[in-house]
Amino acid sequence: MATNDYESGLKMMEELTTDAQQIQDQLLGEILSKNAETEYLQGFLHGQTDKQLFKKNVPIVTYEHLKPYIDRIANGEASSDILLVEPLTGSGTSGGLPKLVPTTAESAHKTATFNKLYRSVMIKNSSEELSPKTNHFGLSIYRHFGDINQTGKRMELMFAKPGIETPSGLKASAVSTRAFKGSSFKAILPKLYTSPFEIIFCPDTKQSMYCQILFGLIQRDEVVMIGSIFASTVVRSIKFLENNWKELCSNIKTGQISEWITDSGCRNAASLILKPNLELADLIEDVCSCKSWEGIIRKLWPKTKYISTVCTGAMLQYTAELEFYCGGLPLVSGFYACSEGAIGINLEPLCKPSDVSYTFLPNMVYYEFLSIKEDCDTDSQNQVQLNAMSHHEDTGPVDLVNVKLGQCYEVLVTSSMGLYRYRVGDIIKVTGFHNNTPQFQFVGRQNVALGVDMERTSEADILKAVAEAKALLDPLGLILTEYTSYGDTSSTTGHYVIFWEIKPKEGNNNNNNGKELDPK
DSSP: HHHHHHHHHHHHHHHHSSHHHHHHHOOOOOOOOHHHHHHHHHHHHOOOHHHHHHHHHOOOHHHHHHHHHHHHHTTTTTTTGTOOSSSSEEEEETEEEEEEEEEEEHHHHHHHHHHHHHHHHOOOOOOOSSSSSTTOOOHHHHHHHHOOOGGGGEEEEEEOOOOEEEETTEEEEEEEHHHHSSSHHHHHHHHHHHHHHHHHSSHHHHHHHHHHHHHHHHHTTEEEEEEEEHHHHHHHHHHHHHHHHHHHHHHHTTTOOOOTOOHHHHHHHHHOOOOOOOHHHHHHHHHTTSOOOOOOHHHHHOOEEEEEEEEHHHHHHHHHHHHHHTTTEEEEEOEEEETTTEEESOOTTTTGGGGGOEOOOOTTTTEEEEEEEEEEEEEETOOOOOOOOOOOOOOOOOEEEGGGGOOEEEEEOOOOOOOEEEEEEEEEEEEETTTTTTEEEEEEEOOEEEEEETTEEEHHHHHHHHHHHOOOOOTTEEEEEEEEEEEEEEEOOOOEEEEEEEEBBBBBOOOTTTOOOOOO
């Protein structure tokens, strides 16, 4: 990225966060004006574009409210008559479920703008060369490590999910899959990433995982960054390596891929890079056969500078195990995005995972915020929890610049993709402001909860309970690797049951020096 590009990106970030209210009002006006004649907005606004009328007449909705309109577009009706004027280029999916979210050329342009802003924050130069206004950004990746694009490759674990074609011929796929298919990504893939296109798009996740780790090991001396979208994927890959390192070493030693790898793309890609390398196989074997896997990432990939992955919200539970494996490497949680739009950027990418806050981007979507009935609390480990998940009944949604510090909100978005006052389902806590734009921590998803009788327990409450309990494991030389839970109503007094998957820090046996966990 040229110096002028990242400087213009930093300048844009300052302007956006300073003029947040004006930019938000302008964005809403543009969306309403452009789509005023659509069936959906005509039904509520009758061609009007006034902001207050919009807030009064247009309802707050979930996906289920918009689904009939989106289904009509997917089945071939003209989108310009229904939700939005701009022609669709395809559809994304939302929330891990088969929910179709319209995508347009404008949404692609916004993604490009987001990428520019994100790269500018990540690679900005030393503070001496920044203006006083940008000097209070956090320590940048570039300043700390240099430009990793010039020093090596990224071992990014990427898995493209198969898309679908709607009856109207529109292609629907996950946001990440659309990014992988982009021409700009394909152009930089061979130079900057260890995994080739064929492996990323392998439909068999196990074969893809095996080959991505294999390729990463073969190119270990070039790897300067390791990551994936979510921390759980990085942890899962290390567990996969732990179970398969002997076979991987055998492949490297013989120069032959395992027979169970049957995907033609994977086999063809492997044939281009896999050559007999006894020395490398022996080195990996020595590292992987050690008593403890603490710091294994640093040992196998010694030039790695940091781990890039989302470590917030539900992913926070994986940070302790990831820190165990990475041997002191920074965990960088750089941005926050969803199918409905790119939402925020972490201006302090080298902060601790528990301290991550994202700064809203006022030019991406129009935001509104439903206040949660109770304030957020922050425990001693800086983990955010909710006391309640209900909303204030006496207050309506507030604009971006009117949120209050320390308060929790559910996020609503109005976007150029035909979403109007749409409940994304994410709960956030306001942690500060950059200029006039709020910063936030991601707390969890709305309606992700267990229930026993009349009692409801949120995702954040479960995370807090697990975090407090797993502190008991460290003195025993154990780490928590996974957990799951359910509400048990089989007894007279209903209660929650939490299952833990635990492993010793040293070795792969079940010996924890004779110590036992207190069953209470």
